[in-house]
Amino acid sequence: MANCAGSDQSHKGPxxxxxxxxxxxxxxxxxxxxxxxxxxxxxxGRSAEQAKSTLHPxxxxxxxxxxxxxxxxxxxxxxxxxxxxxxxxxPEARSLALGDKGTVFxxxxxxxxxxxxxxxxxxxxxxxxxxxxxxxxxxxxxxxTLYVAERHxxxxxxxxxxxxxxxxxxKVVIDNLDPSQQPGHFWKxxxxxxxxxxxFNVGAPGNIVLPNYNQAxxxxxxxxxxxxxxxxxxxxxxxxxxxxPATKQxxxxxxxxxxxxxxxxxDTLHRLSRKxxxxxxxxxxxxxxxxxxxGKGRSCKEFDAPAAKLGPHIAPLGMRFYTGRMFPAxxxxxxxxxxxxxxxxxxxxxxxxxxxxxxGTGKVTGMKPxxxxxxxxxxxxxxxxxxxxxxxxxxxxxxxxxxxxxxIIYRISYKK
Amino acid sequence: xxxxxxxPRAVAAPLAAALLAAASPFSARAADIAxxxxxxxxxAACHGASGNSxxxxxxxxxxxxxxxxxxxxxxxxxxxxxxxQMSPMAAGLTNTDLNNIAAYFAAQKLSPPKHSTTAANAExxxxxxxxxxxxxxxxxxxxxxxHIPRLAxxxxxxxxxxxxxxxxxxxxxxxxxxxxxxxxxxxxxxxVLADYLSGLK
Numbered sequence: 001m002a003n004c005a006g007s008d009q010s011h012k013g014p015x016x017x018x019x020x021x022x023x024x025x026x027x028x029x030x031x032x033x034x035x036x037x038x039x040x041x042x043x044x045g046r047s048a049e050q051a052k053s054t055l056h057p058x059x060x061x062x063x064x065x066x067x068x069x070x071x072x073x074x075x076x077x078x079x080x081x082x083x084x085x086x087x088x089x090x091p092e093a094r095s096l097a098l099g100d101k102g103t104v105f106x107x108x109x110x111x112x113x114x115x116x117x118x119x120x121x122x123x124x125x126x127x128x129x130x131x132x133x134x135x136x137x138x139x140x141x142x143x144x145t146l147y148v149a150e151r152h153x154x155x156x157x158x159x160x161x162x163x164x165x166x167x168x169x170x171k172v173v174i175d176n177l178d179p180s181q182q183p184g185h186f187w188k189x190x191x192x193x194x195x196x197x198x199x200f201n202v203g204a205p206g207n208i209v210l211p212n213y214n215q216a217x218x219x220x221x222x223x224x225x226x227x228x229x230x231x232x233x234x235x236x237x238x239x240x241x242x243x244x245p246a247t248k249q250x251x252x253x254x255x256x257x258x259x260x261x262x263x264x265x266x267d268t269l270h271r272l273s274r275k276x277x278x279x280x281x282x283x284x285x286x287x288x289x290x291x292x293x294x295g296k297g298r299s300c301k302e303f304d305a306p307a308a309k310l311g312p313h314i315a316p317l318g319m320r321f322y323t324g325r326m327f328p329a330x331x332x333x334x335x336x337x338x339x340x341x342x343x344x345x346x347x348x349x350x351x352x353x354x355x356x357x358x359x360g361t362g363k364v365t366g367m368k369p370x371x372x373x374x375x376x377x378x379x380x381x382x383x384x385x386x387x388x389x390x391x392x393x394x395x396x397x398x399x400x401x402x403x404x405x406x407x408i409i410y411r412i413s414y415k416k
Numbered sequence: 417x418x419x420x421x422x423x424p425r426a427v428a429a430p431l432a433a434a435l436l437a438a439a440s441p442f443s444a445r446a447a448d449i450a451x452x453x454x455x456x457x458x459x460a461a462c463h464g465a466s467g468n469s470x471x472x473x474x475x476x477x478x479x480x481x482x483x484x485x486x487x488x489x490x491x492x493x494x495x496x497x498x499x500x501q502m503s504p505m506a507a508g509l510t511n512t513d514l515n516n517i518a519a520y521f522a523a524q525k526l527s528p529p530k531h532s533t534t535a536a537n538a539e540x541x542x543x544x545x546x547x548x549x550x551x552x553x554x555x556x557x558x559x560x561x562x563h564i565p566r567l568a569x570x571x572x573x574x575x576x577x578x579x580x581x582x583x584x585x586x587x588x589x590x591x592x593x594x595x596x597x598x599x600x601x602x603x604x605x606x607x608v609l610a611d612y613l614s615g616l617k
Contacts, residue, residue: 037585037599040592054552059563061483062490063511069446
């Protein structure tokens with residue numbers, strides 16, 4: 001391997017450690033430019049026949065689109081529920097977090113901002129709170145502090161709601177989470193657990209690859225000590241987490257690999273009943289489908305099964321247990337999941353919010369659509385005009401839904 | 417090791433105010449082509465009248481997909497795609513401005529440059545666009561779609577510079593798609609493709 005010559009040379013550099021460090025940096029940089037770029041991670045794992053496939057992920061409108069030019073009348077919720085635009089002009093609205101004083105924080109993935117939306121007497125104001133961040137997809141709020149997960153670190157902003165026009169300095173909770181500048185799934189979801197620890201994903205660095213010990217996991221860090229632990233393994237990429245209100249167990253969504261077929265494998269929902277469960281990636285998908293390549297010589301029996309199969313390529317993102325009092329009583333502790341896809345199948349489905357019912361023992365008992373209407377042409381390119389990303393249960397019991405495709409946040413409410 | 421890092425806030429106050437205004441709820445408006453035309457006056461010096469460039473190094477914007485124009489302008493404004501001329505041009509524009517400018521250029525008719533592709537390249541071009549999967553994303557007529565640009569009738573020198581930049585991994589690329597696609601291109605392929613695409617109506 002010719003490329004290794006570069007790193008060999010760095011060991012022969014001058015003895016002074018500072019210079020050695022510079023030499024390593026220089027050779028690393030030269031090395032980084034030598035090999036040809038790999039295929040984009042979403043294409044990785046395609047078969048020779050699939051190389052001509054026209055399936056592709058969809059890019060958001062990064063300037064946002066006005067709700068007045070969108071077919072809002074197509075949106076459908078169950079009888080008694082109402083959906084309306086809660087805020088617009090929030091480009092690439094991704095994850096949602098609720099402050100103690102009612103501020104709604106909104107993150108970006110391709111863009112570099114965190115927004116704060118405040119209600120000034122019924123008039124909502126969108127403030128650009130933090131800028132210039134690296135893939136700040138993960139946000140969580142707890143006890144006056146906003147936490148932000150960028151691709152490489154987690155930071156905290158104490159007393160943020162008192163300083164929405166001049167955000168306080170970031171304090172680092174944990175750094176160096178992305179030492180290899182990993183390709184693939186480098187954005188993070190962030191959630192505060194009932195144990196006071198911050199939970200987040202480190203995705204797989206490609207569609208179907210052997211992850212390193214740190215990747216394809218769910219991890220947690222104690223913001224007080226900075227101590228990092230892995231809690232779940234074999235998780236290709238989780239971009240939605242919440243804790244069951246009664247059992248306090250962690251549940252999370254997971255995106256399975258692409259390019260097996262239109263109908264396999266399913267994306268999945270998981271329940272963590274003990275630390276260090278292994279959900280199979282890259283060896284086994286959906287609990288019962290050995291990977292055509294990595295599954296050879298392995299068995300799905302080695303791994304923990306998902307709590308539910310959610311549908312192939314449907315791209316489950318944000319998920320929340322409903323803890324409010326506005327919706328009818330049977331909705332309490334129901335799980336809502338935002339489906340951001342699908343793109344990797346010839347007939348599209350999803351682009352909705354599903355309601356999943358769970359019994360007292362943690363068993364999934366049913367699943368049906370709750371919000372539909374974004375998908376308008378299942379063979380179209382694009383097939384949809386909006387994409388749900390994350391959900392948030394507000395203090396009054398209404399539910400917010402973010403849509404990164406348009407930069408819009410919707411509100412779903414219920415009235416008898 | 418724990419240390420404190422200052423994360424930069426919105427840089428200039430007037431810019432922040434402008435962005436905030438654009439981001440206010442219920443103020444987002446459907447794209448306004450007339451307002452876009454007004455704002456696009458500043459683009460004409462380089463990109464030509466109605467976005468039809470006469471400069472081989474500067475791209476035509478007429479007939480490009482609106483989402484492509486808006487996306488690139490955001491990336492210039494946010495500093496993710498960098499260019500000595502374009503970065504400052506985009507710096508003061510709001511999202512509403514970008515949507516209007518994008519709608520204006522998308523609605524203009526492209527007058528392709530007076531470019532005659534050599535006979536050899538006219539024959540080799542379609543083969544290369546198949547071989548390198550250009551048509552998979554840019555469409556069968558290479559007219560672009562969504563956030564993906566139209567290549568047919570684009571200025572040759574501009575196309576060549578972009579392809580070289582993707583191959584060298586120096587051109588901004590949101591999803592890595594073009595950087596990856598350009599790796600297999602030889603300098604000779606780039607010359608053929610630029611000549612072919614520029615002459616394509």
